[in-house]
Amino acid sequence: MSRVTRWVYSLLEACDVLRAGGLLAFPTETVYGLGADGLDSSAVRRVFAAKERPLDNPLILHVADVESAKAVAVWNAHAARLAVRHWPGPLTLVLWARPDVPTEVRAGLRSVAVRCPQHPLAQALIRGFGRPIAAPSANRAGRPSPTTAEAAWGELAGRIDAVLDGGPCGLGLESTVVDCTGAELRLLRPGAVSAEILGVSTGLPLGDYPASPGTRYRHYAPAVPLYLVADVAAALAQRPGAGLLCTEACARNLGVTAGERIHIWGADAERRAAEFYAALRRLERAPVSCIVAERLPEQGLDAVIMDRLRRASQSLCPGEE
Ligand code: TXA
Numbered sequence: 001m002s003r004v005t006r007w008v009y010s011l012l013e014a015c016d017v018l019r020a021g022g023l024l025a026f027p028t029e030t031v032y033g034l035g036a037d038g039l040d041s042s043a044v045r046r047v048f049a050a051k052e053r054p055l056d057n058p059l060i061l062h063v064a065d066v067e068s069a070k071a072v073a074v075w076n077a078h079a080a081r082l083a084v085r086h087w088p089g090p091l092t093l094v095l096w097a098r099p100d101v102p103t104e105v106r107a108g109l110r111s112v113a114v115r116c117p118q119h120p121l122a123q124a125l126i127r128g129f130g131r132p133i134a135a136p137s138a139n140r141a142g143r144p145s146p147t148t149a150e151a152a153w154g155e156l157a158g159r160i161d162a163v164l165d166g167g168p169c170g171l172g173l174e175s176t177v178v179d180c181t182g183a184e185l186r187l188l189r190p191g192a193v194s195a196e197i198l199g200v201s202t203g204l205p206l207g208d209y210p211a212s213p214g215t216r217y218r219h220y221a222p223a224v225p226l227y228l229v230a231d232v233a234a235a236l237a238q239r240p241g242a243g244l245l246c247t248e249a250c251a252r253n254l255g256v257t258a259g260e261r262i263h264i265w266g267a268d269a270e271r272r273a274a275e276f277y278a279a280l281r282r283l284e285r286a287p288v289s290c291i292v293a294e295r296l297p298e299q300g301l302d303a304v305i306m307d308r309l310r311r312a313s314q315s316l317c318p319g320e321e
């Protein structure tokens with residue numbers, strides 16, 4: 001599967017790619033998506049092939065508004081309440097699917113995930129195309145999500161038709177996924193809209209939320225092993241040549257400063273979220289033998305970063321839980 005991948009700046013060109021059944025990486029406010037015509041089974045199959053994504057992991061349909069969501073999903077009271085507050089935005093709703101949603105999008109499930117993104121280019125693209133866009137994150141399966149056009153290019157050049165450059169994504173973490181098909185809402189993936197804001201927190205650590213198909217697989221992992229630790233000094237002593245992802249306070253204790261192999265987290269959680277995937281990509285290329293990441297507090301967006309770090313981590317250092 002070798003394709004000539006183009007860099008596109010125009011929405012007309014981007015829509016043409018989708019109309020021809022092609023694959024287009026495009027920006028959203030969370031991460032870059034790998035888009036295809038969401039109602040065209042063969043285009044959707046190409047998305048799975050380009051990403052090497054397991055066929056049982058369904059895709060999100062991106063729509064421009066609630067009316068378009070209603071055309072592909074059975075709307076209900078949960079969805080109405082959440083969409084009023086959070087759409088357009090980084091919240092994905094899982095609802096019963098209408099019959100014309102291709103089975104490939106749903107990976108054979110009876111439900112479909114729908115999201116109305118806020119990013120102006122994503123909005124304009126969906127409106128210009130005039131149909132829902134099926135889009136997983138624009139990375140090869142299991143890898144960190146891309147938050148820039150360059151990162152999407154690095155993941156998928158030669159496998160897709162075009163990359164639409166919209167600059168860096170503002171939020172930097174994937175959307176929150178909520179199952180709205182039952183009497184109670186269920187959080188399937190913590191994300192940019194925090195569980196606290198949604199009011200669907202189960203009181204369990206985020207790692208214990210109920211399984212969605214995608215959560216069975218290892219995700220977000222850089223090319224070198226990642227270790228999530230509380231005692232950074234001990235972990236570094238055990239692992240020569242390690243890269244480091246840590247807070248300013250930790251760096252001060254260790255007497256180190258930011259550099260090629262050391263990423264120091266920004267001062268607030270929004271900044272940490274926005275820089276997270278770019279930091280993983282930079283460190284994996286540094287080069288380093290592995291990445292040691294300091295744990296963050298389990299609250300707000302930091303808890304979401306922790307969810308991703310846990311899934312990305314190879315294993316824990318000896319002595320870690
Ligand atoms: O922010 C985002 O959500 C990005 C941007 C591009 O919109 N997209 C994204 O897609 O992260 P992806 O495919 O990487 O993650 C979608 C998640 C997966 O965990 C998948 O299993 C889950 O949503 N999902 C999709 N359809 C589902 C369904 N019908 N039922 C349960 N989970 C579903």
Ligand code: MG
Nearest residue numbers: 136137138145
């Ligand atoms: Mg993904």
